[in-house]
Amino acid sequence: MTEASASPAPIRRPRLLLTAMAFAGVVTAVMQTLAVPLVPTLIEALDTTHEAVSWVVTASLIAGAVSTPVLGRLGDMYGRREVLVAALLCLVAGSLLAALSTHILLLVAGRTLQGVALAVVPLGIGILRDVLPPARVASSAALMSTTMGVGAAVGVPLTSLIARYADWHAVFWMSGGLGLLALTLVLAFVPRAETRTGGRFDAAGTLGLTVVLVCFLAAVSRGTEWGWTSPAVLGLFAVSLAVGAVWVRHETRVADPIVELSSMANPAVLLTNLATLLIGFSFFVNSLVTSQLVQESTETGYGLGLSVVAGGLCMLPASITMLLFSPVAARIAASRGPKAPIVFGLALMVVGYVLRLFTSESLGMIIVGAAIVGIGTAFPYSTLPALLMQHVPRAQTGAANGVNVLMRAVGQAICSAVVAAVFAGMTMEVDGGTAPTFGAYLTTFFLAGCVALGALVVTLPVRDLGPGSGIQKNPQQS
Numbered sequence: 001m002t003e004a005s006a007s008p009a010p011i012r013r014p015r016l017l018l019t020a021m022a023f024a025g026v027v028t029a030v031m032q033t034l035a036v037p038l039v040p041t042l043i044e045a046l047d048t049t050h051e052a053v054s055w056v057v058t059a060s061l062i063a064g065a066v067s068t069p070v071l072g073r074l075g076d077m078y079g080r081r082e083v084l085v086a087a088l089l090c091l092v093a094g095s096l097l098a099a100l101s102t103h104i105l106l107l108v109a110g111r112t113l114q115g116v117a118l119a120v121v122p123l124g125i126g127i128l129r130d131v132l133p134p135a136r137v138a139s140s141a142a143l144m145s146t147t148m149g150v151g152a153a154v155g156v157p158l159t160s161l162i163a164r165y166a167d168w169h170a171v172f173w174m175s176g177g178l179g180l181l182a183l184t185l186v187l188a189f190v191p192r193a194e195t196r197t198g199g200r201f202d203a204a205g206t207l208g209l210t211v212v213l214v215c216f217l218a219a220v221s222r223g224t225e226w227g228w229t230s231p232a233v234l235g236l237f238a239v240s241l242a243v244g245a246v247w248v249r250h251e252t253r254v255a256d257p258i259v260e261l262s263s264m265a266n267p268a269v270l271l272t273n274l275a276t277l278l279i280g281f282s283f284f285v286n287s288l289v290t291s292q293l294v295q296e297s298t299e300t301g302y303g304l305g306l307s308v309v310a311g312g313l314c315m316l317p318a319s320i321t322m323l324l325f326s327p328v329a330a331r332i333a334a335s336r337g338p339k340a341p342i343v344f345g346l347a348l349m350v351v352g353y354v355l356r357l358f359t360s361e362s363l364g365m366i367i368v369g370a371a372i373v374g375i376g377t378a379f380p381y382s383t384l385p386a387l388l389m390q391h392v393p394r395a396q397t398g399a400a401n402g403v404n405v406l407m408r409a410v411g412q413a414i415c416s417a418v419v420a421a422v423f424a425g426m427t428m429e430v431d432g433g434t435a436p437t438f439g440a441y442l443t444t445f446f447l448a449g450c451v452a453l454g455a456l457v458v459t460l461p462v463r464d465l466g467p468g469s470g471i472q473k474n475p476q477q478s
Contacts, residue, residue, distance in 0.1 A: 001116075007314075009131045013189065014136065014140075016188075016189040017128075017131070017132075017189050017190060017191075018128075018140050018143065018144075019189070020182075020185035020186050020188070020189040020190055021124040021127065021140075021144055021186070021190065021250055022144060022147055022322055023150065023181070023182055023185055024084075024088065024120050024124065024182040024183075024185065024186055025120060025121050025124055025144050025147030025148065026150055026151040026154070027091070027148045027151065027175075027178045027179055027181075027182045028088075028091060028117040028118055028120040028121065028151065028182075029118075029121070029147055029149070029150065029151025029152050029155070030151040030152070030153060030154055030158065030178070031060060031091065031114045031115065031117060031151075031155070031175065032060065032064070032118070032120070032151070032152045032154040032393075032412075033152050033155035033159075033287070034063070034114075034155045034158075034171065034175060035056045035057050035060070035061075035111060035159070035171075035424060036057060036155070036156055036159070036161050037156055037159045037160045037163060037312070038056070038159060038163060038168050038171060038225045039053050039054065039056070039057070039178065041163060041168050042104075042107070042168065045168060046102075046104050046107070046117060046395060052104050053104065054081065054221075054222075055104075055108050055110075056104075056107055056108055056111050058217075058218070058221045058222070059108045059109075059111045059115065060111040060114055060115035061115065061217060061221065061409060061412075061413055062112075062115065062117030062213065062221075063111075063112045063113070063114075063115030063116050063118075064115040064116070064117075064119070064155065065117060065118075065213050065217055065406050065409040065410065065413075066209070066210050066213050066214065067087070067115065067116040067117075067119045068121075068122055068402040068403070068405040068406045068409070069209065069258065069259055069399060069402040069406050070119075070206050070209065070210075070396060070402070071083050071087055071116070071119035071123065071398075071402065072119060072122045072123060072126070072259060072398035072399045072401060072402025072405075073202075073258050073259065073398065073399040073402065074201070074398075074399070074401070075119075075123045075126060075398040076126070076196070076197050076395060076396060076397065076398040076399050077196065077197050077199050077201070078196060079168075079192070079196055080123045080126045080127045080130070080193075080228070080398055081127060081186075081190055081191070081192050083119075083123055083398075084120055084123040084124065084127070084140075084186060085183065085186060085187065086119045086192070087116055087119050087120050087123065088117060088120065088179055088182055088183040088186060089113050089183065090113045090114070090116040090117055090174040091113070091116070091117035091175070091176075091179040091182075092176055092180050092183060092473070093113050094109075094110045094112065094113025094114035094115075094116070094117075094427045095110065095114060095172045095173070095175040095176030095179055096109065096110075096112035096176050097109060097113065097173075097174045098110030098111060098114070098169075098172040098175075099172035100169075101168050110172070110217055113398040114175065117179070118405065118409070119402060119405075121144060121145065121147065121148055121397055121401075121402075122175070122398055122401030122402040122404065122405045122406055122478075123402075124144045125141045125144050125385050125397070125401045126349070126398040126401060127190060128140045128141055128144060129141065129199070129389065129394065129397050130394075130397075131191055135334075135385075137332035138330055138333050138334050138338070138383075138386045138467075138476055139327060139334065141333070141381070141385045141386060141389075142326050142327070142330035142333065142382035142383055142385070142386065143326050143327065143330070143331055144251075144379050144385075145381050145382055145383075145384065145385050146322055146323065146378055146382050147282045147325040148381065148405070148408065149283060149319075149322050149374075149377055149378070149381050150322050150323050152284075152287055152317045154316075154319055154366075156287070156291060156311075156312040156315065157309060157312030157313050157315065157316060158174075158310045159171050159310075159312075160311075160312045161309055161312075162174060164308075164309055165293070165418075169459040171412045174241040180182045188283075190294065190305065196298050197275045197395045199255070199256035200256050201256070202251075202254055202256055202257050202258040202375065204250060204254075205247065205250055205251055205257055205258040205259070206258050208244075208246065208250060209258060209259065210246035211239070211240075211243045211246060211247075212240050212243050212244045212247055213240075213378045213406075215237070215239045215240035215243070216236070216237070216240040216410075217413050217415075217430065218236055219232075219236035219237050219240070220413050220414055220416075220417045221353075221413055221416065221417060222228065223417050223421075224421050224424055225421040225460050228421075237447045242405075245449055248261065258399075259399060259403060260396050260399060260400075263391075263392050263393070263396055263400065264352075264400075264403060265307055266391055267461075267462075268387075268390075268391040268462050268463055269391050269392060269400070270383060270405070270463055271387050271458050271459065271461060271462050272391070272459075273388075273403060273404055273407045274406050274407070275342075275380070275384070275406040275455045275458045275462075276380075276384055276407040276408055276411070277408070277410055277411040277456050278411060278450070278451050278452070278455035278458065279346070279377070279380050279381070279408070279411065279449050279455050280382075280407065280408035280409065280410070280411025280412045281411040281412065281414055281418075281448070282349055282353075282373075282377075282380070282411075282413040282415075282451045282452040282455065283373070283377045283411075283414040284412040284416065284450075285353075285415055285419065285444050285445065285447070285448035286315075286318065286352075286370055286373045286374065286377070286412065286448070287315060287318075288415065288416065288419055289419060289441060289444050289445070290311075290314055290315055290318075290366065290370045290410065291308075291311035291312050291314055291315055292312070293360065293362065293366065293441050294306045294311050294314055294366060294437055295307070295308060295310075295311040297430055297435065298429055299430050300430055300435050300438070301438070302360075302361055302438040302441075304363055305433075306322045314363075314366065314367055314370065315370060316369075317367055317371045317374070318370045318371045318373065319372030319374065321329075321371050321374045321375045321378065321379070322374045322375070322377060322378040322436060323353050323440070324376050325375050325378040325382075326381075326382045327378065328378075329341040329345065329378055329382040329383050330382055330383065330384075332340075332344075332379075333383045333386050333467065334467050335467060336467065337461065337464040337465070337466050337467050338384070338386040338387040338390075338464060339387060339462060339464035340384035341379040341382070341383045342379060342380045342383050342387065342459055343378075343385060343456060343459060343460070344379055345375075345376045345377065345378065345379020345380045345381075345383075346375075346376065346379075346380055346452055346453075346455050346456040346459065347376075347450075347456060348372060348375060348376030348379070349376035349377060349448075349452040350368055350371055350376075350449050350452045350453050351372065351376070352370075352372035352373035352376055353369075353373060353445050353446070353448050353449030353452065354449055355368075355369045356369040356370075356373070357373060357442055357445050357446060357449075358446045360436075360438075360441060360442065360445070373448075376452075380455070380459075383472075384404065385401060385404065387462065387464065388400060388401065388404055389401075389464075390417065390464070390465045418444075418447065419444050422436075422440050422443050422444055422447075423436040423440050423444075425440075426439055426440035426443065427440075432454065438466075449452070
């Protein structure tokens with residue numbers, strides 16, 4: 001495989017480029033949690049079941065997981081800007097389909113198209129690495145990476161506000177408008193020239209990877225509802241494992257694999273991706289559980305009885321702190337290398353969850369605890385791409401970051417399943433119904449803190465090649 005580089009046009013307005021890419025990242029990340037507050041409304045509006053509507057959330061998750069490594073690889077081969085534009089077009093088309101839908105199947109199809117756009121973030125990091133001066137790559141990639149956490153946290157309160165005062169279709173008209181604006185900014189300010197490797201598209205590898213991820217994530221997402229020992233869940237895991245073994249064999253023999261397993265098997269890359277999966281789990285507990293905790297009825301003895309909108313707004317300080325501390329993390333990475341802020345951030349996440357174990361009955365302290373976890377998350381989310389790029393060749397930037405984003409999505413999916421299992425297993429009678437016990441919430445915080453600690457342990461052996469390493473040249477393999 002040969003690498004052909006197209007010389008990028010001079011970047012005279014790097015701030016506009018970064019603004020366009022960051023906005024696109026936030027918009028695509030919003031799609032992760034956009035439909036979560038709509039689930040109760042959609043059951044009644046579409047006259048369907050809770051299980052059917054849950055696919056509105058699951059379909060987007062699975063589509064995003066599949067698209068990130070595949071589109072990342074296509075971007076490496078044929079041009080990251082072109083593939084990024086195609087991903088944003090999928091977002092706009094999916095939003096339009098969802099906004100016009102009156103049937104659950106059309107809505108699920110629209111959400112699937114929206115999920116494809118999750119690949120925008122790794123593609124954007126690759127573009128920034130290609131066209132920006134080396135001195136600006138680390139900080140810009142940090143901001144781009146952080147948009148995933150910020151957008152995911154903003155999605156719930158934004159949707160809740162719109163759905164409260166307008167029909168649920170308005171949520172998807174809004175997402176389509178945001179997607180169209182992101183597409184316009186990308187076309188206006190993101191240059192066309194970038195590094196391309198060429199080669200033949202690995203269709204068989206793409207199909208195999210799709211089957212593996214769809215089966216695995218469907219089993220994880222639906223395990224609590226279907227039963228973890230049910231034939232459906234066990235069958236999906238079995239198919240994922242069997243096809244995965246065949247897929248690995250295929251990828252190691254094909255000339256242009258969809259995922260370069262030799263690079264992914266590099267211990268530094270492997271540990272970085274494992275840490276990313278664990279961070280995705282720990283971060284998602286903060287987003288998933290906080291708003292639900294404050295919305296629990298006061299009859300539970302611990303709930304605050306807030307509205308859906310107020311519950312979502314409780315996560316805004318965490319989102320804002322993530323955005324504010326992202327450049328701080330980038331500056332530390334630029335002077336000391338990316339590993340130092342990752343370790344610091346993970347330690348802060350552990351502290352935040354320890355605090356939440358003892359202060360989750362006070363609204364003020366709940367917000368403070370969530371914000372501390374948000375600050376902690378900003379550091380690894382911002383600087384993990386820089387650490388990863390030290391250990392992968394430039395030609396594989398898109399695919400490598402795609403796999404890294406995939407690990408976040410898998411971590412979040414596992415988190416959702418674990419939280420659902422904990423809440424289903426620890427319940428109490430309230431007003432003729434059931435609700436999770438306070439111990440269930442504390443258990444999720446304890447698990448999140450342990451997982452963050454695990455991510456810290458996994459990160460420690462990864463070698464940091466120093467500030468700026470891997471930005472201009474192919475890095476040494478470690």
